[in-house]
Amino acid sequence: MTAAVRRRVFLSRTAGMAGTAALGLAGCGSGAASGGTVRLTVLAASYGRTVGSPIVDRWHEFIAAFEKEHRNIGIDLELAPIEKIDRTLAERVAAGREPDIAQSYTFADYAEAGRLYSADDLFDLSAQADFLTPFARAGELGFTEYGIPFLTSTPRLFYHTGHFARAGLSGPPTSWAELRTAARALKAAGVTTPYGLQFGPEAAEDEALAWMLATGGGYGGQAGYDFPKDANVEALTWVKEQLVAPGLAGDDPARFSRTPAYAAFLKGEVGMMLAHPVLIRAADRAGVPYADAAFPMKDGGAAPPVGLSDWLMAFKRNGHRQECAAFLDFLYSERATTRFAQGQGTLPVTVSGSEALRAQRSARALWPFIDQMPRAEFHPVGRSTWPKVRDTLRQRIGAAVGPGGDPRALVKTLQKAAEAAEAARPAAAQPEDVAP
Incomplete structure (x- = not known):
C-alpha cells in the first residue's frame, strides 16, 4: 500500500467513531495511568439540523464503545455549535481550561504556542503511515504533524x-x-x-x-x-x-x-x-x-480537488498523553472509520479505511470521492495567520466577481492582508504550566 492510500483512511476512521459502538469494535491498548479512572474532556462540534446533524449521535456511540473497552478512561463530551467551535476553543485556551482533545477548523496557532502533542506523541509509526499523505501534510507545522484530519472529504x-x-x-x-x-x-x-x-x-x-x-x-x-x-x-x-x-x-x-x-x-x-x-x-x-x-480544469480534464478537513488536537496541559493516544487510536481504527464514512458521507483519511470502503459495493457512491483524495490540495491551514486571511477573502471575494469588481485588485489585497498578518505574528512562546 502506498503512503498516499494509507493517509486516506483516516477520515473513515474518524467518521467511524459512531459506528464503533454499533459494531462493538475492539480497542487498542488503553494507555491509561494506573490507579483510578482518568477522565478526558473532548470538545466537539454540533451541527443543529443540517445534513451533518447525525455526527453527534456517532460521537455518543463511539464513546460508549471506547469506555466499554477502556474501563479506566472516561470521556466527557462537550458540544459547541459548529459555527462557534473555534471561538469556544479559543476562549477555553485563553482561560487556561484546554480540553484534552478538541475539534476545530484551525490548529497552527496552538501548535506554534507549544500547547499540542504531535502525531509522533500520539500514534506509532504504522498508524502514522496509514494517513493519506496530503491530509497529514496539511496538518503539519514546520514539518511536524499536530492537526489530525477529521471529518475529511473532497468535493x-x-x-x-x-x-x-x-x-x-x-x-x-x-x-x-x-x-x-x-x-x-x-x-x-x-x-x-x-x-x-x-x-x-x-x-x-x-x-x-x-x-x-x-x-x-x-x-x-x-x-x-x-x-x-x-x-x-x-x-x-x-x-x-x-x-x-x-x-x-x-x-x-x-x-x-x-x-x-x-x-x-x-x-x-x-x-x-x-x-x-x-x-x-x-x-x-x-x-x-x-x-x-470531477470538477473540470479550464481546458479539460479533472482538476485537483480541494481538500477539506476539520482537525482534532490533543492538548498537553492536563498531561493525559497516554489516554489521548488510546482514545485517538480507537477513533481511527479501520472498522470505526469505515462505518462512520458509510453513515455520514465523509471519507476515510487513512489508506486502510479507504481500501476497506472501496471494497464495499454498498459504498459505491463514495468511490469517486475516495479515488481523488490522494490528489487533494489544501488551504494554507498550517499557517497561524490563515484564519485572518481567510476572513478577508470571505468578505471580499463576492464583490470582486460582481458588477464593478476587480479580481486582480482582490488578489493584491489578499496578499497585502497576508503579509500584514505575517508581520504582526508574535514570536512563538511556550505557555507556562503545560504538562510535557
Missing part, C-alpha cells in the same frame, strides 16, 4: 440529471467552455440557479480555491502566501465574466453560502454545483435525481 461537481435531460445535456461538463454552455442551457430550461457559485461567507475559500486550482493557481502553502498569480486572476475573471455577469450563477453569489446552496439543490433550484459527499444521502432521501463528476 465533486454535483448535477441535477433531470434538469440536464430537460436542457438537452447528455452529461457533465469536462471543461469550462462546456460548463458555460451547460449553464446557458439550464437557464433557458428555467433552472433558477444554473451554477451554484458559493461565494457567500460560510466557505467561499473552498469554492474560490477550486476554480484557482483548475487554472494551475492556488493560495500558496507553508512556504508562504502567493495570491497574485496570473492563474488566480484568470480563474476569477472567467467566473466574473462568463458566469456571474450573464446571470448564470444566481442572483447574488456573494450571499450564496454552502448550507443554503445544498438546500437549494435539494429543492431542485440548482442545476450544478460543487458539493461534498455529505450531500449524497440527503439527495437520496429527497428523491433528487443527481450524479457527480
Whole structure:
C-alpha cells in the first residue's frame, strides 16, 4: 500500500467513531495511568439540523464503545455549535481550561504556542503511515504533524440529471467552455440557479480555491502566501465574466453560502454545483435525481480537488498523553472509520479505511470521492495567520466577481492582508504550566 492510500483512511476512521459502538469494535491498548479512572474532556462540534446533524449521535456511540473497552478512561463530551467551535476553543485556551482533545477548523496557532502533542506523541509509526499523505501534510507545522484530519472529504461537481435531460445535456461538463454552455442551457430550461457559485461567507475559500486550482493557481502553502498569480486572476475573471455577469450563477453569489446552496439543490433550484459527499444521502432521501463528476480544469480534464478537513488536537496541559493516544487510536481504527464514512458521507483519511470502503459495493457512491483524495490540495491551514486571511477573502471575494469588481485588485489585497498578518505574528512562546 502506498503512503498516499494509507493517509486516506483516516477520515473513515474518524467518521467511524459512531459506528464503533454499533459494531462493538475492539480497542487498542488503553494507555491509561494506573490507579483510578482518568477522565478526558473532548470538545466537539454540533451541527443543529443540517445534513451533518447525525455526527453527534456517532460521537455518543463511539464513546460508549471506547469506555466499554477502556474501563479506566472516561470521556466527557462537550458540544459547541459548529459555527462557534473555534471561538469556544479559543476562549477555553485563553482561560487556561484546554480540553484534552478538541475539534476545530484551525490548529497552527496552538501548535506554534507549544500547547499540542504531535502525531509522533500520539500514534506509532504504522498508524502514522496509514494517513493519506496530503491530509497529514496539511496538518503539519514546520514539518511536524499536530492537526489530525477529521471529518475529511473532497468535493465533486454535483448535477441535477433531470434538469440536464430537460436542457438537452447528455452529461457533465469536462471543461469550462462546456460548463458555460451547460449553464446557458439550464437557464433557458428555467433552472433558477444554473451554477451554484458559493461565494457567500460560510466557505467561499473552498469554492474560490477550486476554480484557482483548475487554472494551475492556488493560495500558496507553508512556504508562504502567493495570491497574485496570473492563474488566480484568470480563474476569477472567467467566473466574473462568463458566469456571474450573464446571470448564470444566481442572483447574488456573494450571499450564496454552502448550507443554503445544498438546500437549494435539494429543492431542485440548482442545476450544478460543487458539493461534498455529505450531500449524497440527503439527495437520496429527497428523491433528487443527481450524479457527480470531477470538477473540470479550464481546458479539460479533472482538476485537483480541494481538500477539506476539520482537525482534532490533543492538548498537553492536563498531561493525559497516554489516554489521548488510546482514545485517538480507537477513533481511527479501520472498522470505526469505515462505518462512520458509510453513515455520514465523509471519507476515510487513512489508506486502510479507504481500501476497506472501496471494497464495499454498498459504498459505491463514495468511490469517486475516495479515488481523488490522494490528489487533494489544501488551504494554507498550517499557517497561524490563515484564519485572518481567510476572513478577508470571505468578505471580499463576492464583490470582486460582481458588477464593478476587480479580481486582480482582490488578489493584491489578499496578499497585502497576508503579509500584514505575517508581520504582526508574535514570536512563538511556550505557555507556562503545560504538562510535557
